Amino acid sequence: MSTVQSVERSLSILEILSKYPEGIRLTELSSQLGLAKSTTHRLLLTLMHRNFVKQDERSELYSLGMQVVTLASSVLNNIDIRGVAHASIVELAQKTNEVVHLCIKDDDEVIYIDKVDSDRTIRMFSQVGRRVNMHCTGVGKVMLANLPIKEVKEIISKKGLPQFTPSTITDETALFEHLEIVKEQGYAIDEMEHEELIAAVAAPIYDYNNKVIAAISIAGPNQRITKERIKAELIDLILETSHNISQKMGYLGKTN
CATH class of the missing domain: 1.10.10.10 (Winged helix-like DNA-binding domain superfamily/Winged helix DNA-binding domain)
Known part of the structure:
Protein backbone atom coordinates (compact mmCIF):
# COMPACT_ATOMS: atom_id res chain seq x y z
CA MET A 1 0.00 0.00 0.00
CA VAL A 68 -11.07 16.43 13.90
CA VAL A 69 -12.93 18.92 16.09
CA THR A 70 -9.66 20.64 16.96
CA LEU A 71 -8.68 21.05 13.32
CA ALA A 72 -12.19 22.11 12.29
CA SER A 73 -12.32 24.70 15.06
CA SER A 74 -9.00 26.12 13.91
CA VAL A 75 -10.35 26.58 10.40
CA LEU A 76 -13.69 27.99 11.55
CA ASN A 77 -12.03 30.45 13.91
CA ASN A 78 -10.18 31.92 10.95
CA ILE A 79 -13.30 32.48 8.87
CA ASP A 80 -14.01 36.19 9.31
CA ILE A 81 -17.71 35.92 8.51
CA ARG A 82 -18.30 33.63 11.46
CA GLY A 83 -16.83 36.03 13.99
CA VAL A 84 -18.54 39.04 12.42
CA ALA A 85 -21.97 37.40 12.22
CA HIS A 86 -22.16 35.51 15.50
CA ALA A 87 -23.57 38.27 17.73
CA SER A 88 -26.20 39.09 15.10
CA ILE A 89 -27.43 35.53 14.73
CA VAL A 90 -27.53 35.12 18.52
CA GLU A 91 -29.76 38.20 18.68
CA LEU A 92 -31.94 36.86 15.87
CA ALA A 93 -32.33 33.52 17.63
CA GLN A 94 -33.35 35.33 20.82
CA LYS A 95 -35.92 37.46 18.99
CA THR A 96 -37.53 34.51 17.23
CA ASN A 97 -36.78 31.72 19.72
CA GLU A 98 -35.93 29.54 16.74
CA VAL A 99 -32.73 27.96 15.43
CA VAL A 100 -30.55 30.30 13.34
CA HIS A 101 -27.88 29.05 10.94
CA LEU A 102 -24.92 30.68 9.24
CA CYS A 103 -23.76 28.89 6.09
CA ILE A 104 -21.30 29.26 3.26
CA LYS A 105 -20.86 27.57 -0.12
CA ASP A 106 -17.95 25.13 -0.25
CA ASP A 107 -17.22 22.61 -3.00
CA ASP A 108 -20.66 23.27 -4.51
CA GLU A 109 -22.42 22.39 -1.27
CA VAL A 110 -23.82 24.24 1.73
CA ILE A 111 -21.73 23.92 4.86
CA TYR A 112 -23.00 25.04 8.27
CA ILE A 113 -20.32 27.14 9.96
CA ASP A 114 -22.35 28.44 12.92
CA LYS A 115 -25.61 27.59 14.61
CA VAL A 116 -27.52 29.14 17.51
CA ASP A 117 -30.15 26.91 19.08
CA SER A 118 -33.45 28.08 20.49
CA ASP A 119 -34.79 27.42 23.97
CA ARG A 120 -37.26 25.00 22.41
CA THR A 121 -35.60 21.64 21.82
CA ILE A 122 -35.86 20.38 18.25
CA ARG A 123 -34.10 17.53 16.49
CA MET A 124 -32.67 18.79 13.22
CA PHE A 125 -30.24 17.47 10.64
CA SER A 126 -28.12 20.61 10.83
CA GLN A 127 -24.94 20.90 12.87
CA VAL A 128 -21.75 22.88 12.49
CA GLY A 129 -19.57 21.27 9.84
CA ARG A 130 -22.42 19.37 8.19
CA ARG A 131 -22.80 19.61 4.41
CA VAL A 132 -25.98 19.49 2.35
CA ASN A 133 -27.03 19.98 -1.26
CA MET A 134 -27.77 23.55 -2.29
CA HIS A 135 -31.06 23.09 -4.14
CA CYS A 136 -33.05 21.83 -1.17
CA THR A 137 -32.35 24.43 1.55
CA GLY A 138 -33.22 28.09 1.95
CA VAL A 139 -29.58 29.07 2.47
CA GLY A 140 -28.51 27.07 -0.56
CA LYS A 141 -31.19 28.59 -2.77
CA VAL A 142 -30.31 32.21 -1.91
CA MET A 143 -26.70 31.47 -2.76
CA LEU A 144 -27.61 29.69 -6.01
CA ALA A 145 -29.90 32.58 -6.98
CA ASN A 146 -26.94 34.94 -6.92
CA LEU A 147 -24.61 32.79 -9.03
CA PRO A 148 -24.23 32.95 -12.82
CA ILE A 149 -26.58 30.56 -14.62
CA LYS A 150 -23.60 28.70 -16.08
CA GLU A 151 -22.21 28.01 -12.63
CA VAL A 152 -25.59 26.82 -11.33
CA LYS A 153 -25.84 24.42 -14.28
CA GLU A 154 -22.35 23.10 -13.48
CA ILE A 155 -23.38 22.49 -9.87
CA ILE A 156 -26.51 20.65 -10.98
CA SER A 157 -24.45 18.56 -13.39
CA LYS A 158 -22.02 17.68 -10.63
CA LYS A 159 -24.38 17.22 -7.68
CA GLY A 160 -27.68 16.43 -9.36
CA LEU A 161 -31.05 17.35 -7.87
CA PRO A 162 -31.70 14.45 -5.47
CA GLN A 163 -35.06 14.24 -3.74
CA PHE A 164 -35.08 14.31 0.06
CA THR A 165 -38.77 14.94 0.70
CA PRO A 166 -41.91 15.17 -1.44
CA SER A 167 -41.35 18.96 -1.51
CA THR A 168 -37.80 18.89 -2.92
CA ILE A 169 -37.41 20.64 -6.27
CA THR A 170 -35.95 18.00 -8.58
CA ASP A 171 -36.68 19.52 -12.00
CA GLU A 172 -34.00 21.84 -13.42
CA THR A 173 -36.46 24.15 -15.20
CA ALA A 174 -38.60 24.47 -12.07
CA LEU A 175 -35.51 25.22 -10.01
CA PHE A 176 -34.36 28.04 -12.30
CA GLU A 177 -37.84 29.55 -12.25
CA HIS A 178 -37.82 29.35 -8.46
CA LEU A 179 -34.36 30.93 -8.22
CA GLU A 180 -35.53 33.89 -10.30
CA ILE A 181 -38.22 34.55 -7.70
CA VAL A 182 -35.71 34.15 -4.87
CA LYS A 183 -33.31 36.64 -6.44
CA GLU A 184 -36.07 39.17 -7.06
CA GLN A 185 -37.51 39.03 -3.56
CA GLY A 186 -34.15 38.79 -1.78
CA TYR A 187 -34.94 35.77 0.39
CA ALA A 188 -35.80 32.06 0.08
CA ILE A 189 -38.24 29.82 1.87
CA ASP A 190 -37.52 26.16 2.53
CA GLU A 191 -40.91 24.46 2.59
CA MET A 192 -39.81 21.15 4.10
CA GLU A 193 -37.59 20.53 1.07
CA HIS A 194 -34.69 18.88 2.90
CA GLU A 195 -36.25 17.64 6.12
CA GLU A 196 -39.90 16.74 6.52
CA LEU A 197 -41.73 18.93 9.05
CA ILE A 198 -38.84 21.47 9.07
CA ALA A 199 -39.32 24.85 7.37
CA ALA A 200 -37.03 27.85 7.09
CA VAL A 201 -36.58 31.32 5.67
CA ALA A 202 -33.13 32.41 4.50
CA ALA A 203 -31.36 35.56 3.30
CA PRO A 204 -27.96 36.21 1.66
CA ILE A 205 -24.96 38.03 3.12
CA TYR A 206 -22.91 40.27 0.83
CA ASP A 207 -19.33 41.50 1.06
CA TYR A 208 -17.68 44.77 -0.04
CA ASN A 209 -17.68 43.53 -3.65
CA ASN A 210 -21.49 43.13 -3.54
CA LYS A 211 -20.88 39.38 -3.78
CA VAL A 212 -22.92 36.84 -1.82
CA ILE A 213 -20.46 35.13 0.52
CA ALA A 214 -22.82 33.42 2.97
CA ALA A 215 -26.42 33.06 4.05
CA ILE A 216 -28.40 32.88 7.27
CA SER A 217 -31.65 31.10 8.01
CA ILE A 218 -34.32 30.86 10.67
CA ALA A 219 -35.50 27.25 10.92
CA GLY A 220 -37.93 25.23 12.96
CA PRO A 221 -40.98 22.95 12.88
CA ASN A 222 -43.47 23.83 10.17
CA GLN A 223 -46.13 24.31 12.88
CA ARG A 224 -44.12 27.35 14.08
CA ILE A 225 -42.43 28.46 10.86
CA THR A 226 -45.73 28.95 9.08
CA LYS A 227 -46.30 30.92 5.88
CA GLU A 228 -48.27 33.44 7.90
CA ARG A 229 -45.49 33.96 10.44
CA ILE A 230 -42.85 34.13 7.73
CA LYS A 231 -44.76 36.90 5.96
CA ALA A 232 -45.79 38.80 9.09
CA GLU A 233 -42.54 38.63 11.07
CA LEU A 234 -39.63 36.50 9.91
CA ILE A 235 -38.89 38.03 6.50
CA ASP A 236 -38.36 41.49 7.96
CA LEU A 237 -36.21 40.12 10.79
CA ILE A 238 -33.94 38.00 8.63
CA LEU A 239 -33.50 40.72 5.99
CA GLU A 240 -32.61 43.23 8.68
CA THR A 241 -30.09 40.85 10.22
CA SER A 242 -28.54 39.80 6.92
CA HIS A 243 -28.16 43.44 5.89
CA ASN A 244 -26.53 44.35 9.20
CA ILE A 245 -24.02 41.53 8.82
CA SER A 246 -23.42 42.50 5.18
CA GLN A 247 -22.66 46.07 6.23
CA LYS A 248 -20.10 44.78 8.73
CA MET A 249 -18.50 42.87 5.83
CA GLY A 250 -18.19 46.14 3.88
CA TYR A 251 -21.39 45.96 1.81
CA LEU A 252 -22.68 49.39 0.79
CA GLY A 253 -25.91 48.33 -0.89
CA LYS A 254 -29.41 49.15 0.28
CA THR A 255 -31.74 46.95 2.31
CA ASN A 256 -34.17 44.77 0.41
Whole structure:
Protein backbone atom coordinates (compact mmCIF):
# COMPACT_ATOMS: atom_id res chain seq x y z
CA MET A 1 0.00 0.00 0.00
CA SER A 2 1.59 3.29 -1.11
CA THR A 3 1.72 6.32 1.17
CA VAL A 4 -0.53 8.31 -1.17
CA GLN A 5 -3.05 5.49 -1.32
CA SER A 6 -3.06 5.22 2.46
CA VAL A 7 -3.72 8.93 2.80
CA GLU A 8 -6.51 8.76 0.22
CA ARG A 9 -8.16 5.86 2.02
CA SER A 10 -7.77 7.50 5.42
CA LEU A 11 -9.42 10.66 4.16
CA SER A 12 -12.26 8.59 2.70
CA ILE A 13 -12.77 7.02 6.14
CA LEU A 14 -13.05 10.46 7.73
CA GLU A 15 -15.52 11.60 5.08
CA ILE A 16 -17.72 8.54 5.61
CA LEU A 17 -17.58 8.85 9.40
CA SER A 18 -18.71 12.47 9.14
CA LYS A 19 -22.03 11.17 7.81
CA TYR A 20 -22.51 8.89 10.84
CA PRO A 21 -22.30 11.04 14.00
CA GLU A 22 -23.61 8.15 16.08
CA GLY A 23 -21.06 5.74 14.67
CA ILE A 24 -20.73 2.97 12.08
CA ARG A 25 -19.65 -0.67 12.25
CA LEU A 26 -16.43 -1.95 10.69
CA THR A 27 -18.32 -4.20 8.27
CA GLU A 28 -20.41 -1.34 6.88
CA LEU A 29 -17.44 1.01 6.73
CA SER A 30 -15.27 -1.46 4.84
CA SER A 31 -18.17 -2.14 2.47
CA GLN A 32 -18.58 1.56 1.65
CA LEU A 33 -14.83 1.88 1.15
CA GLY A 34 -14.65 -1.21 -1.03
CA LEU A 35 -11.81 -2.55 1.12
CA ALA A 36 -11.22 -5.70 3.11
CA LYS A 37 -12.10 -5.46 6.78
CA SER A 38 -8.49 -6.17 7.74
CA THR A 39 -7.24 -3.25 5.63
CA THR A 40 -9.92 -0.93 6.97
CA HIS A 41 -9.11 -1.96 10.52
CA ARG A 42 -5.42 -1.17 10.08
CA LEU A 43 -6.24 2.29 8.81
CA LEU A 44 -8.65 2.83 11.69
CA LEU A 45 -5.99 1.86 14.23
CA THR A 46 -3.65 4.53 12.86
CA LEU A 47 -6.39 7.16 12.90
CA MET A 48 -7.38 6.15 16.43
CA HIS A 49 -3.76 6.46 17.57
CA ARG A 50 -3.82 10.12 16.39
CA ASN A 51 -7.29 10.72 17.89
CA PHE A 52 -8.93 11.33 14.52
CA VAL A 53 -11.20 8.33 15.12
CA LYS A 54 -12.65 6.78 18.26
CA GLN A 55 -14.42 3.50 18.97
CA ASP A 56 -17.15 2.95 21.51
CA GLU A 57 -16.09 0.00 23.66
CA ARG A 58 -19.62 -1.31 24.16
CA SER A 59 -21.19 -0.85 20.74
CA GLU A 60 -17.88 -1.17 18.81
CA LEU A 61 -19.07 1.65 16.55
CA TYR A 62 -16.47 3.94 15.00
CA SER A 63 -16.92 7.72 14.86
CA LEU A 64 -14.87 10.88 14.44
CA GLY A 65 -12.47 11.74 17.25
CA MET A 66 -11.68 15.03 18.96
CA GLN A 67 -8.66 15.79 16.78
CA VAL A 68 -11.07 16.43 13.90
CA VAL A 69 -12.93 18.92 16.09
CA THR A 70 -9.66 20.64 16.96
CA LEU A 71 -8.68 21.05 13.32
CA ALA A 72 -12.19 22.11 12.29
CA SER A 73 -12.32 24.70 15.06
CA SER A 74 -9.00 26.12 13.91
CA VAL A 75 -10.35 26.58 10.40
CA LEU A 76 -13.69 27.99 11.55
CA ASN A 77 -12.03 30.45 13.91
CA ASN A 78 -10.18 31.92 10.95
CA ILE A 79 -13.30 32.48 8.87
CA ASP A 80 -14.01 36.19 9.31
CA ILE A 81 -17.71 35.92 8.51
CA ARG A 82 -18.30 33.63 11.46
CA GLY A 83 -16.83 36.03 13.99
CA VAL A 84 -18.54 39.04 12.42
CA ALA A 85 -21.97 37.40 12.22
CA HIS A 86 -22.16 35.51 15.50
CA ALA A 87 -23.57 38.27 17.73
CA SER A 88 -26.20 39.09 15.10
CA ILE A 89 -27.43 35.53 14.73
CA VAL A 90 -27.53 35.12 18.52
CA GLU A 91 -29.76 38.20 18.68
CA LEU A 92 -31.94 36.86 15.87
CA ALA A 93 -32.33 33.52 17.63
CA GLN A 94 -33.35 35.33 20.82
CA LYS A 95 -35.92 37.46 18.99
CA THR A 96 -37.53 34.51 17.23
CA ASN A 97 -36.78 31.72 19.72
CA GLU A 98 -35.93 29.54 16.74
CA VAL A 99 -32.73 27.96 15.43
CA VAL A 100 -30.55 30.30 13.34
CA HIS A 101 -27.88 29.05 10.94
CA LEU A 102 -24.92 30.68 9.24
CA CYS A 103 -23.76 28.89 6.09
CA ILE A 104 -21.30 29.26 3.26
CA LYS A 105 -20.86 27.57 -0.12
CA ASP A 106 -17.95 25.13 -0.25
CA ASP A 107 -17.22 22.61 -3.00
CA ASP A 108 -20.66 23.27 -4.51
CA GLU A 109 -22.42 22.39 -1.27
CA VAL A 110 -23.82 24.24 1.73
CA ILE A 111 -21.73 23.92 4.86
CA TYR A 112 -23.00 25.04 8.27
CA ILE A 113 -20.32 27.14 9.96
CA ASP A 114 -22.35 28.44 12.92
CA LYS A 115 -25.61 27.59 14.61
CA VAL A 116 -27.52 29.14 17.51
CA ASP A 117 -30.15 26.91 19.08
CA SER A 118 -33.45 28.08 20.49
CA ASP A 119 -34.79 27.42 23.97
CA ARG A 120 -37.26 25.00 22.41
CA THR A 121 -35.60 21.64 21.82
CA ILE A 122 -35.86 20.38 18.25
CA ARG A 123 -34.10 17.53 16.49
CA MET A 124 -32.67 18.79 13.22
CA PHE A 125 -30.24 17.47 10.64
CA SER A 126 -28.12 20.61 10.83
CA GLN A 127 -24.94 20.90 12.87
CA VAL A 128 -21.75 22.88 12.49
CA GLY A 129 -19.57 21.27 9.84
CA ARG A 130 -22.42 19.37 8.19
CA ARG A 131 -22.80 19.61 4.41
CA VAL A 132 -25.98 19.49 2.35
CA ASN A 133 -27.03 19.98 -1.26
CA MET A 134 -27.77 23.55 -2.29
CA HIS A 135 -31.06 23.09 -4.14
CA CYS A 136 -33.05 21.83 -1.17
CA THR A 137 -32.35 24.43 1.55
CA GLY A 138 -33.22 28.09 1.95
CA VAL A 139 -29.58 29.07 2.47
CA GLY A 140 -28.51 27.07 -0.56
CA LYS A 141 -31.19 28.59 -2.77
CA VAL A 142 -30.31 32.21 -1.91
CA MET A 143 -26.70 31.47 -2.76
CA LEU A 144 -27.61 29.69 -6.01
CA ALA A 145 -29.90 32.58 -6.98
CA ASN A 146 -26.94 34.94 -6.92
CA LEU A 147 -24.61 32.79 -9.03
CA PRO A 148 -24.23 32.95 -12.82
CA ILE A 149 -26.58 30.56 -14.62
CA LYS A 150 -23.60 28.70 -16.08
CA GLU A 151 -22.21 28.01 -12.63
CA VAL A 152 -25.59 26.82 -11.33
CA LYS A 153 -25.84 24.42 -14.28
CA GLU A 154 -22.35 23.10 -13.48
CA ILE A 155 -23.38 22.49 -9.87
CA ILE A 156 -26.51 20.65 -10.98
CA SER A 157 -24.45 18.56 -13.39
CA LYS A 158 -22.02 17.68 -10.63
CA LYS A 159 -24.38 17.22 -7.68
CA GLY A 160 -27.68 16.43 -9.36
CA LEU A 161 -31.05 17.35 -7.87
CA PRO A 162 -31.70 14.45 -5.47
CA GLN A 163 -35.06 14.24 -3.74
CA PHE A 164 -35.08 14.31 0.06
CA THR A 165 -38.77 14.94 0.70
CA PRO A 166 -41.91 15.17 -1.44
CA SER A 167 -41.35 18.96 -1.51
CA THR A 168 -37.80 18.89 -2.92
CA ILE A 169 -37.41 20.64 -6.27
CA THR A 170 -35.95 18.00 -8.58
CA ASP A 171 -36.68 19.52 -12.00
CA GLU A 172 -34.00 21.84 -13.42
CA THR A 173 -36.46 24.15 -15.20
CA ALA A 174 -38.60 24.47 -12.07
CA LEU A 175 -35.51 25.22 -10.01
CA PHE A 176 -34.36 28.04 -12.30
CA GLU A 177 -37.84 29.55 -12.25
CA HIS A 178 -37.82 29.35 -8.46
CA LEU A 179 -34.36 30.93 -8.22
CA GLU A 180 -35.53 33.89 -10.30
CA ILE A 181 -38.22 34.55 -7.70
CA VAL A 182 -35.71 34.15 -4.87
CA LYS A 183 -33.31 36.64 -6.44
CA GLU A 184 -36.07 39.17 -7.06
CA GLN A 185 -37.51 39.03 -3.56
CA GLY A 186 -34.15 38.79 -1.78
CA TYR A 187 -34.94 35.77 0.39
CA ALA A 188 -35.80 32.06 0.08
CA ILE A 189 -38.24 29.82 1.87
CA ASP A 190 -37.52 26.16 2.53
CA GLU A 191 -40.91 24.46 2.59
CA MET A 192 -39.81 21.15 4.10
CA GLU A 193 -37.59 20.53 1.07
CA HIS A 194 -34.69 18.88 2.90
CA GLU A 195 -36.25 17.64 6.12
CA GLU A 196 -39.90 16.74 6.52
CA LEU A 197 -41.73 18.93 9.05
CA ILE A 198 -38.84 21.47 9.07
CA ALA A 199 -39.32 24.85 7.37
CA ALA A 200 -37.03 27.85 7.09
CA VAL A 201 -36.58 31.32 5.67
CA ALA A 202 -33.13 32.41 4.50
CA ALA A 203 -31.36 35.56 3.30
CA PRO A 204 -27.96 36.21 1.66
CA ILE A 205 -24.96 38.03 3.12
CA TYR A 206 -22.91 40.27 0.83
CA ASP A 207 -19.33 41.50 1.06
CA TYR A 208 -17.68 44.77 -0.04
CA ASN A 209 -17.68 43.53 -3.65
CA ASN A 210 -21.49 43.13 -3.54
CA LYS A 211 -20.88 39.38 -3.78
CA VAL A 212 -22.92 36.84 -1.82
CA ILE A 213 -20.46 35.13 0.52
CA ALA A 214 -22.82 33.42 2.97
CA ALA A 215 -26.42 33.06 4.05
CA ILE A 216 -28.40 32.88 7.27
CA SER A 217 -31.65 31.10 8.01
CA ILE A 218 -34.32 30.86 10.67
CA ALA A 219 -35.50 27.25 10.92
CA GLY A 220 -37.93 25.23 12.96
CA PRO A 221 -40.98 22.95 12.88
CA ASN A 222 -43.47 23.83 10.17
CA GLN A 223 -46.13 24.31 12.88
CA ARG A 224 -44.12 27.35 14.08
CA ILE A 225 -42.43 28.46 10.86
CA THR A 226 -45.73 28.95 9.08
CA LYS A 227 -46.30 30.92 5.88
CA GLU A 228 -48.27 33.44 7.90
CA ARG A 229 -45.49 33.96 10.44
CA ILE A 230 -42.85 34.13 7.73
CA LYS A 231 -44.76 36.90 5.96
CA ALA A 232 -45.79 38.80 9.09
CA GLU A 233 -42.54 38.63 11.07
CA LEU A 234 -39.63 36.50 9.91
CA ILE A 235 -38.89 38.03 6.50
CA ASP A 236 -38.36 41.49 7.96
CA LEU A 237 -36.21 40.12 10.79
CA ILE A 238 -33.94 38.00 8.63
CA LEU A 239 -33.50 40.72 5.99
CA GLU A 240 -32.61 43.23 8.68
CA THR A 241 -30.09 40.85 10.22
CA SER A 242 -28.54 39.80 6.92
CA HIS A 243 -28.16 43.44 5.89
CA ASN A 244 -26.53 44.35 9.20
CA ILE A 245 -24.02 41.53 8.82
CA SER A 246 -23.42 42.50 5.18
CA GLN A 247 -22.66 46.07 6.23
CA LYS A 248 -20.10 44.78 8.73
CA MET A 249 -18.50 42.87 5.83
CA GLY A 250 -18.19 46.14 3.88
CA TYR A 251 -21.39 45.96 1.81
CA LEU A 252 -22.68 49.39 0.79
CA GLY A 253 -25.91 48.33 -0.89
CA LYS A 254 -29.41 49.15 0.28
CA THR A 255 -31.74 46.95 2.31
CA ASN A 256 -34.17 44.77 0.41
